[in-house]
Amino acid sequence: MQIPTCPRCGLPVRAPGLMSSDWHCDRHGPVLPQRTWTHVGPELLAQVSRDAQVPLWSPLPLLPGWTVTGLATAGDDRGGPRATALALSGPSPLGGPADMVLVAEEPSTGLGGRTAGTEALDPGLTADGAPDAKVQAAGHDTPLWLVDSADDRIAFAGEALGVWLWAVLWPPAAELVLLEHVELHDLRHESHVGLDLPVGAPTTRLG
Secondary structure, eight states, X not given: OOOOBOTTXXXXXXXXXXXXXXXXXXXXXXXXXXXXXXXXXXXXXXXXXXXXXXXXXXXXXXXXXXXXXXXXXXXXXTXXXXXXXXXXXXXXXXXXEEEEEEEEEOXXXXXXXXXXXXXXXXXXXXOOSSOSEEEEETTEEEEEEEEOOOTTOEEEEEEETTEEEEEEEESGGGGGGGGSXXXXXXXTSGXXXXXXXXXXXOOSTTO
16 A cells, blocks of 8 residues: 555645644645555455445456456545545457546545546536446446546546446547446445455556
């Protein structure tokens, strides 16, 4: 696990002290600290699933050839994680490797926007017209729309279980992954306690 960082920019953050009960980023002020792990085992999944206030999304079953490559949360000891991000890697439908990060977060956390490579606190959805992709999340058809992202990736966002759901993929052509039947499950559910997912090489996509 790395030192706590800002979910909006990745800079180290200062812990609460005598003058403030908040974690503080020199650039963005009070933030929820991000913690990142590059090895994800059953114990870590169980701990985060127990403490998280938002879903911890994972495709189940994993797409063929895909592995879990990292995990991040944003939250403090008072309220627990208010954002989660699970990183996965596998083959792109068009060939070559692909990466995907699934983020669930409360509004104005900033982890999803940073993962997408933007400064956005929230996806800024208007939800006009037909969605650009769909997944199943916790058994419900969940529409996703294209949102702003850096040029080396593509990002989709929607709402699931009352909070934002982001799906960010590298390279942009990996968006075809979402054309497959992707079933996202919330790992906080008791049926997933102790789940041992296949683990791959540590990701660099969680900053």
